[in-house]
Amino acid sequence: MTVQAAILNLQAKALALSGMKSAPDAPPDAAGAFPFAASYERIGKMVTHSYGFSHELVTIFTELHVTRQNLTVAIDTAMPFRDPFLVAIRNDPTLGGTISTIEEVRWTFGALKWGTVDTIGYRFEIDVKVAI
Numbered sequence: 001m002t003v004q005a006a007i008l009n010l011q012a013k014a015l016a017l018s019g020m021k022s023a024p025d026a027p028p029d030a031a032g033a034f035p036f037a038a039s040y041e042r043i044g045k046m047v048t049h050s051y052g053f054s055h056e057l058v059t060i061f062t063e064l065h066v067t068r069q070n071l072t073v074a075i076d077t078a079m080p081f082r083d084p085f086l087v088a089i090r091n092d093p094t095l096g097g098t099i100s101t102i103e104e105v106r107w108t109f110g111a112l113k114w115g116t117v118d119t120i121g122y123r124f125e126i127d128v129k130v131a132i
Contacts, residue, residue, distance in 0.1 A: 008098075010095065011023040014085065017064075042061045057103065059126065066121045105125070
């Protein structure tokens with residue numbers, strides 16, 4: 001079980017969304033083909049139970065970016081990604097066996113930025129538990 005494997009699983013789920021054009025294994029330096037997804041570890045902590053026994057609690061961000069040349073079109077393009085992505089992670093709470101379980105998922109919708117490019121879309125904050 002690793003956070004990196006969980007990130008790759010989330011990227012595969014994002015790429016499987018109808019209309020998603022890119023979901024690279026690692027966050028790109030620059031925005032590529034839109035819409036695209038990027039997942040990365042944001043914050044974590046290790047919880048120690050006793051000598052040699054612990055687990056990690058990690059927040060992984062998955063961002064779904066849509067180009068923002070026309071706001072109305074961008075919103076109409078981005079909004080349909082929400083439900084299928086949530087269903088995909090709800091139906092696979094161990095992200096393919098890469099983590100112990102998903103603890104909680106939060107999201108925001110609105111203005112995003114990738115590098116210097118203004119985008120619009122979703123930022124999912126996925127709290128996962130990883131046995132170590």
